[in-house]
Amino acid sequence: MDSLGEQVRDRRRQLGLRQEELADLAGVSPSFVRFVEHDKASVRLDKVRDVLNVLGLEMTLKVRAT
Numbered sequence: 001m002d003s004l005g006e007q008v009r010d011r012r013r014q015l016g017l018r019q020e021e022l023a024d025l026a027g028v029s030p031s032f033v034r035f036v037e038h039d040k041a042s043v044r045l046d047k048v049r050d051v052l053n054v055l056g057l058e059m060t061l062k063v064r065a066t
Helices: 004-014 019-026 030-037 045-055
Strands: none
Touching: 004 030, 004 045, 019 030, 019 045, 030 045
16 A cells, blocks of 8 residues: 555646645645655644645544554
């Protein structure tokens, strides 16, 4: 399965958006979009949600068996 960052980047490209355009639409900085696309661990989930909303994606939690 692709990482969150890979899925965000792929969807952004499918929509023909530059990182700067996505950032503007989501109300975040272009550097934040780069952090998400590179799977940086210290991103704010509320801002990630804003980016995903613009792209028509959603995030769900999956419970793993321990």
